[in-house]
Amino acid sequence: MTVKHLSVEYDKVNERGTFSPGDTLSGKVTVVTSKEIKVQSLVVKAKGKAKVSWCEQEGQATVIHSNKKKYFNFEHIILQDKKKGDGSEIISPGRNVYPFNFVIPDTDMPSSYKGRWGTITYSLRAQLTQSVWLVQKTKTEFPFLTKSEFPFASKSEMIIIGLKEQQHATRITFYGSGRITMNVTSEKMGLKQGEAMGISVEVINGSARTVTPKFYLCEKQTFVAQSKRMVHTNDIFCGTGDSVPAETSRTVTKILSIPPQLPPTFFNCCMMKLEYRLKVTLAAPLIRDPEIKLPLVILLGSPKPLQQKPKRSIWFRKLPG
Structure with missing residues (x-):
């Protein structure tokens, strides 16, 4: 394989390593090749979505219940040939690093979550296309926290x-x-x-x-x-x-x-x-x-300081009884 390594990474913006609505999500795509290659495109995508899915037996048939919702779906083109399919873009041999950044929409979106039959995920995906038959992909998820202080209150x-x-x-x-x-x-x-x-x-x-x-x-x-x-x-x-x-x-x-x-x-x-x-x-x-x-x-709890002495005891208000 000419392409030895393909990865996508993001830069942390706080000590939690989390992102929230309105934050700038920046990072880099790294491509390592053993020799010069021609490519059709190199793109990175940022996605936020929720998905639920489960199976139920109804009589003799198995029915799949599923639903999904996209919160955002952005694409940043790093490299793209001038004429579709001619492979006019060149990646030099060795280690190549390409920066990118996205601005996360400043709207109410739920935090990252993985449950029994559903997930809420936020991810970065990089795709390197050399030809129709030679496509390489990589993905990483980033933790996301809602901006809502009370995401359970329904404005009550x-x-x-x-x-x-x-x-x-x-x-x-x-x-x-x-x-x-x-x-x-x-x-x-x-x-x-x-x-x-x-x-x-x-x-x-x-x-x-x-x-x-x-x-x-x-x-x-x-x-x-x-x-x-x-x-x-x-x-x-x-x-x-x-x-x-x-x-x-x-x-x-x-x-x-x-x-x-x-x-x-x-x-x-x-x-x-x-x-x-x-x-x-x-x-x-x-x-x-x-x-x-x-x-x-x-x-949501507060992030712990980098250096914190453990508490010896926990005090709480005396309860009736």
């Missing part, structure tokens, strides 16, 4: 205001002649990636069984295509609290930490959305576990 101020409000729910369950009351309180509804908060669970166990609180972070992915909807859920186990013996009461406090790599909540894509819930269950032998779910919004 009530949701934004509720992010800092305390959440509370009660569940009463009867087992035989006994009654179990569970009161769950969380500090707030909105948490940033990597942030932690306290959860208080008051259990009044009037039954003859020992019960144990268990904590989960519930993820819900929703995909839409051709008026059809597909939902994927995933429960992330966060640990257990102290057991509450029969005929006793106890308040259990748990610190929930949001994994820093967990994708933030978003609604600003017409084909998919991502939601979370905080779930607390009471595990007991031979009975169905009662549960309480509280709304939880995961916000």
Whole structure:
């Protein structure tokens, strides 16, 4: 092969290495050849798109539901022959570097995301065409972050205001002649990636069984295509609290930490959305576990400084109970 190497790279604009609407995306295409070659064209493209796809069995037939949306699709011609197909452009032997830049549209677009049946991707593609039968391609994806501070709110101020409000729910369950009351309180509804908060669970166990609180972070992915909807859920186990013996009461406090790599909540894509819930269950032998779910919004966290000393402890406001 005459062309030994073809790559496309981008320059970082911040410490996250991410891009947002209105940013300039610049980089270079590198071509390494063993000798001089004639080419028809060398182009680089920048694309942003969302795509969903899944299969369903309807009777004896398998039906594919899919949809896609383009946010932008730009092309920058680096080299192109003067007459189509004559291969009049020349690339010298050795290493050749070609710069490029694009301005990302300053419009509301969702962040990069990869879910169970859908993806939101932003990419750079370079294509070197020597002839109809000799085409080489390369691709790289770049991380993209929406400019919207609240990509889940759908312009609802009530949701934004509720992010800092305390959440509370009660569940009463009867087992035989006994009654179990569970009161769950969380500090707030909105948490940033990597942030932690306290959860208080008051259990009044009037039954003859020992019960144990268990904590989960519930993820819900929703995909839409051709008026059809597909939902994927995933429960992330966060640990257990102290057991509450029969005929006793106890308040259990748990610190929930949001994994820093967990994708933030978003609604600003017409084909998919991502939601979370905080779930607390009471595990007991031979009975169905009662549960309480509280709304939880995961916000984009702040980038970590290059040098940061680890915190020795996490402090949070004392909860009732």
